[in-house]
Amino acid sequence: MAIIVQKFGGSSVADTEKLFAVCKHITREFDQGNQVVVVVSAQGKTTDGLVKQIGEIAETPSQREYDVLLSTGEQITIAKLAMCLQELGYDAISYMGWQVPLITDGNHANARIEYIESKNIRADLDNGKIVIVTGFQGVDRQGNITTFGRGGSDTTAVALAAALNADKCEIYTDVDGIFSSDPRIITNVKKIETMCSDEMLELASLGAKVLHSRCVEIGKNYDVPIHVKSTFMEESCGTLIKNDRDNFEKLVISGIAKQDNNSRITVICDKILCEKKDSCQPYKVFKLLADHGVNVDIIVKSHDGTAETDISFSIESKELDKTLKVLKKYKQDIGAKKILHSDGLSKISVVGVGMVNTPGVAAITFEVLHNSGIDMHMISTSEIKISILVDADKANLAMQVLHDQFMS
Amino acid sequence: MAIIVQKFGGSSVADTEKLFAVCKHITREFDQGNQVVVVVSAQGKTTDGLVKQIGEIAETPSQREYDVLLSTGEQITIAKLAMCLQELGYDAISYMGWQVPLITDGNHANARIEYIESKNIRADLDNGKIVIVTGFQGVDRQGNITTFGRGGSDTTAVALAAALNADKCEIYTDVDGIFSSDPRIITNVKKIETMCSDEMLELASLGAKVLHSRCVEIGKNYDVPIHVKSTFMEESCGTLIKNDRDNFEKLVISGIAKQDNNSRITVICDKILCEKKDSCQPYKVFKLLADHGVNVDIIVKSHDGTAETDISFSIESKELDKTLKVLKKYKQDIGAKKILHSDGLSKISVVGVGMVNTPGVAAITFEVLHNSGIDMHMISTSEIKISILVDADKANLAMQVLHDQFMS
Numbered sequence: 001m002a003i004i005v006q007k008f009g010g011s012s013v014a015d016t017e018k019l020f021a022v023c024k025h026i027t028r029e030f031d032q033g034n035q036v037v038v039v040v041s042a043q044g045k046t047t048d049g050l051v052k053q054i055g056e057i058a059e060t061p062s063q064r065e066y067d068v069l070l071s072t073g074e075q076i077t078i079a080k081l082a083m084c085l086q087e088l089g090y091d092a093i094s095y096m097g098w099q100v101p102l103i104t105d106g107n108h109a110n111a112r113i114e115y116i117e118s119k120n121i122r123a124d125l126d127n128g129k130i131v132i133v134t135g136f137q138g139v140d141r142q143g144n145i146t147t148f149g150r151g152g153s154d155t156t157a158v159a160l161a162a163a164l165n166a167d168k169c170e171i172y173t174d175v176d177g178i179f180s181s182d183p184r185i186i187t188n189v190k191k192i193e194t195m196c197s198d199e200m201l202e203l204a205s206l207g208a209k210v211l212h213s214r215c216v217e218i219g220k221n222y223d224v225p226i227h228v229k230s231t232f233m234e235e236s237c238g239t240l241i242k243n244d245r246d247n248f249e250k251l252v253i254s255g256i257a258k259q260d261n262n263s264r265i266t267v268i269c270d271k272i273l274c275e276k277k278d279s280c281q282p283y284k285v286f287k288l289l290a291d292h293g294v295n296v297d298i299i300v301k302s303h304d305g306t307a308e309t310d311i312s313f314s315i316e317s318k319e320l321d322k323t324l325k326v327l328k329k330y331k332q333d334i335g336a337k338k339i340l341h342s343d344g345l346s347k348i349s350v351v352g353v354g355m356v357n358t359p360g361v362a363a364i365t366f367e368v369l370h371n372s373g374i375d376m377h378m379i380s381t382s383e384i385k386i387s388i389l390v391d392a393d394k395a396n397l398a399m400q401v402l403h404d405q406f407m408s
Numbered sequence: 409m410a411i412i413v414q415k416f417g418g419s420s421v422a423d424t425e426k427l428f429a430v431c432k433h434i435t436r437e438f439d440q441g442n443q444v445v446v447v448v449s450a451q452g453k454t455t456d457g458l459v460k461q462i463g464e465i466a467e468t469p470s471q472r473e474y475d476v477l478l479s480t481g482e483q484i485t486i487a488k489l490a491m492c493l494q495e496l497g498y499d500a501i502s503y504m505g506w507q508v509p510l511i512t513d514g515n516h517a518n519a520r521i522e523y524i525e526s527k528n529i530r531a532d533l534d535n536g537k538i539v540i541v542t543g544f545q546g547v548d549r550q551g552n553i554t555t556f557g558r559g560g561s562d563t564t565a566v567a568l569a570a571a572l573n574a575d576k577c578e579i580y581t582d583v584d585g586i587f588s589s590d591p592r593i594i595t596n597v598k599k600i601e602t603m604c605s606d607e608m609l610e611l612a613s614l615g616a617k618v619l620h621s622r623c624v625e626i627g628k629n630y631d632v633p634i635h636v637k638s639t640f641m642e643e644s645c646g647t648l649i650k651n652d653r654d655n656f657e658k659l660v661i662s663g664i665a666k667q668d669n670n671s672r673i674t675v676i677c678d679k680i681l682c683e684k685k686d687s688c689q690p691y692k693v694f695k696l697l698a699d700h701g702v703n704v705d706i707i708v709k710s711h712d713g714t715a716e717t718d719i720s721f722s723i724e725s726k727e728l729d730k731t732l733k734v735l736k737k738y739k740q741d742i743g744a745k746k747i748l749h750s751d752g753l754s755k756i757s758v759v760g761v762g763m764v765n766t767p768g769v770a771a772i773t774f775e776v777l778h779n780s781g782i783d784m785h786m787i788s789t790s791e792i793k794i795s796i797l798v799d800a801d802k803a804n805l806a807m808q809v810l811h812d813q814f815m816s
Contacts, residue, residue, distance in 0.1 A: 057495060068502050
């Protein structure tokens, strides 16, 4: 008897009809003799509606109370889904995060899971019940409700699967798996049948919106196979994400992702000032930014030999104003002579485990972009990924030419 | 420093504007140096909306999941109200029933409070916080959410006041206290300034809709003064309900209440059959009805000397069909010869502690009704109450003439 964790997002459970449709996926696995745990999000746009109502009250509400309010969304879904399953003649029971309990740290609105007590759920499964758990929420050690931020329900599902030592975690979504790129931008996208966790991690963190990197990370660390499938297809093959790199078809490139709204900042340092004050060390710049809560993405440090030293890095555009303000305020301390910036950039990433064993992928990538008249503003590479910052208006073209080159 | 518990119902917290209006009552008491605990219901018609949504899924849903769903209503209110108070510069914290914890038995949808752990709330009050608690809900000893049924938020408030040994419990409502009768039916109703718990208990159980008898009972047992006030008046005198019978103004009659939709059933027994089978004992009839979940109200047993014995009793009309079916099925067992019934009756009740010391109230009541051409189908009296079943179409007239007699 296998234990299967299934997760259904907000659009999959948006109304009563859809709730009953979701029951088909649940009872199919249950009828085949499996133990099934279901994780659900809030129905449709419920969470957005609650956030809007908060806006009527306060601009910066207490994060604790924000979590109390938002957590009602999933609570409504679990009760309704349990009723639907019971109506179909199945024994089902709902759990809020605090009832599991699913213990988190105390970071309201962005909590991380610390521990899951799976005893009660196991007992219910052994008694033939289908167990339904709220996604996106837990409880801290003081008994306060916490929520998880973006991708929270996926994270709940994979973490529960890990705690239950489940055989797999199925993430149901509105597309039939992970595609080689965004079908709304690129023609001829391919569905990827199997993928390794590392590739998915790169894709997830680079803007592929199907899975959040937090849940892929847990899947990787606890060896939980994640199966991304379509809610709206009776038998969806989807994409299977597993830890094992070797057993996969050897695609050089498994995906091409895009992330819009990037900005680049370049700090040009005065070498004499720097030597005198022992400043202009990269660590000083990035410590300053970390202290002010700025998330830095790509970092490039170039030509160290001349009178000027450059440090360039990319950030999300929404953080540009704040970051510039901080850098200008502490200009003296970090020994900066000039601070340059450019906005309106997109990050294109080419990801694939096969890259490691295939020389020249970077060279081909740069050549293809050059031939299409696309400027590369920053480049960053890892073992299985190449990321390039390009002008936003050339980003879709860049994705298409790279997809044509590698995936066709 | 006094501890005050305030309760606001659904219409008092229906939208953001009203939530901020409610804050004025809370902060007024807090600013005067009191410790304030606030109990709230679900906003406006939220609970009705949730019940309607359940109707789309199941006719007889699991009571456990029903409670999980319904309890989200108050949860939304506590978070929003805490945010409102924080926005006004006050330190506020919300508690769900399970966070208090407010321990109940396991009777879903109709749970009774067993124990309230007040330690955390006391600590928060001592730290200068305003504490906001969900009405209507608690948690059983197995960690399941339970709700309380009708009047549940009032009950929560008075029970919390008892647990905290509070100085008083203020119940805010949309009228300015308890009136001598229903102002929608009777002209010249009087507001009652003070009232003893026993009178309120009789009025509450007899259909006066302002306070539920459960909460009055707790107030009586734990000696918590209950102050019923208007949400929508800045300084409402309202009605104060206290245990002490002696300190009250000596009104003979404090109120006249009406309860529609009553039915009367008469079981006529065959004396010979009864003697042979040792049946036709009242306990047999009422045990039968209790076993089938029928709540009986007034019971009258008359003339025992003839060949026929009558037992008459009243029930809510919605239980009439079920009750007749049960009685007919077990006709032989209870030794019944005939089963008669009449529907379309209303119960008029005249209540007042003063009645005990004022002879002739019953006589006057019956005379007034007789002179107005109102038939009395059943009569029941207690120390402080006279109830009469009359035809529904004469009920309002009965209330008016009795009110004119006793209250003007």
